[in-house]
Amino acid sequence: MAYIEFSGVEKRYGNFQAVSRFDLTVEKGEMIALLGPSGCGKTTTLRMLAGFVPVSAGTMRVDGRDITREPPYRRNMGMVFQGYALFPHMTVARNIAFGLEMRGVPASEITARVIEALDRVRLHDFAERLPRQLSGGQQQRVALARAMAINPDVLLLDEPLSALDARLRHEVRAEIRQLQRATGLTTLIVTHDQDEALSMADRLVVMSKGCIEQIGSPADLYERPCNRFVADFMGRSNFLGGKLDGDGRFLTDHGVALNFDGAIPNDASTLSFRPERTRLVAPDALGASATDGSTNTLAGTIVSFAYLGPVIECQVQVDDGPTVMALLTNTVDPARLGMHEGSRIGVQWSRRDTTLLA
Numbered sequence: 001m002a003y004i005e006f007s008g009v010e011k012r013y014g015n016f017q018a019v020s021r022f023d024l025t026v027e028k029g030e031m032i033a034l035l036g037p038s039g040c041g042k043t044t045t046l047r048m049l050a051g052f053v054p055v056s057a058g059t060m061r062v063d064g065r066d067i068t069r070e071p072p073y074r075r076n077m078g079m080v081f082q083g084y085a086l087f088p089h090m091t092v093a094r095n096i097a098f099g100l101e102m103r104g105v106p107a108s109e110i111t112a113r114v115i116e117a118l119d120r121v122r123l124h125d126f127a128e129r130l131p132r133q134l135s136g137g138q139q140q141r142v143a144l145a146r147a148m149a150i151n152p153d154v155l156l157l158d159e160p161l162s163a164l165d166a167r168l169r170h171e172v173r174a175e176i177r178q179l180q181r182a183t184g185l186t187t188l189i190v191t192h193d194q195d196e197a198l199s200m201a202d203r204l205v206v207m208s209k210g211c212i213e214q215i216g217s218p219a220d221l222y223e224r225p226c227n228r229f230v231a232d233f234m235g236r237s238n239f240l241g242g243k244l245d246g247d248g249r250f251l252t253d254h255g256v257a258l259n260f261d262g263a264i265p266n267d268a269s270t271l272s273f274r275p276e277r278t279r280l281v282a283p284d285a286l287g288a289s290a291t292d293g294s295t296n297t298l299a300g301t302i303v304s305f306a307y308l309g310p311v312i313e314c315q316v317q318v319d320d321g322p323t324v325m326a327l328l329t330n331t332v333d334p335a336r337l338g339m340h341e342g343s344r345i346g347v348q349w350s351r352r353d354t355t356l357l358a
């Protein structure tokens, strides 16, 4: 049986539908990321589960128990709110103790629980500091310790890393993941950062305008996005408009037949392929590869190269068609291969790496 179950959960503010028919089941110990653009309903969904926002319709169950109308303090969920919110006038230790007192934990136990919580995030030496005497990453870890100190059944993290710089984000997200694995705590984390979601979660829920677009493992969403929104949101993709043209063939709007594998969605009008799955081939290979059903090749002209450190991004203007992007690993030196801006080139990728989208 699923540990957390949302069935048909909705939230309306007046006429505005913030969350529509939200259905999701979460297994015990799972880490789920809610992902989507600003305003798509991520925070609202988390706050409905926590009990801070009443639902307009639907039910939520935890461990088989209907919690839809229970007050927040009866739900036993630890929450880290968007933008860390420690009480500024309380020491780190008092911040953590406060939540325990609110829940009626006996005073004799509180000290030990505070120490345990601070040990967990490796901040035992900071107990007597005020929040403003901590770095952003340390404050974020205190907020996490505070949420976990109550021994919650469910941990809810709303953009817990948003205030951190890129380097610290990487560190703290690895720590959160380790803690979550070690404690087996069922966790919902909200983020709008797709790298964060891919690297942390067992499954992702991609949302748009209050609706779930797709639920799946990181690989599912990245390799098999169900529509253009998800493909575009999860990393970068090339998209070509067109229509089906017989078995496993797609005719682009600019008149090139391409091969694809896999499912054909209803109303398939877009073909996509990832820039990192392409290679650039010499123009003299174009004629030969075009007849080979296992690959696709588009002929064009190199518009630009951008050196991005680990990869080189290459924009290619397809003959009579759109511009597409190819990513080269920086073990390739385009100039040494005679590739320059303005060079004739072929962009080639495998039929297996070609997806049709609705």
Ligand SMILES: Nc1ncnc2c1ncn2[C@@H]1O[C@H](COP(=O)(O)OP(=O)(O)OP(=O)(O)O)[C@@H](O)[C@H]1O
Pocket: 013, 016, 018, 036, 037, 038, 039, 040, 041, 042, 043, 044, 045, 082, 192
């Ligand atoms: N109290 C409220 N009254 C009216 N509308 C609200 C209220 N709270 C949220 N909304 C609206 O509901 C929508 C979803 O908001 P929510 O905070 O869930 O978005 P989000 O996905 O968390 O976005 P972000 O990534 O910016 O945090 C937004 O359009 C927001 O303006």
Ligand SMILES: [Mg+2]
Pocket: 042, 043, 044, 082
């Ligand atoms: Mg939010």
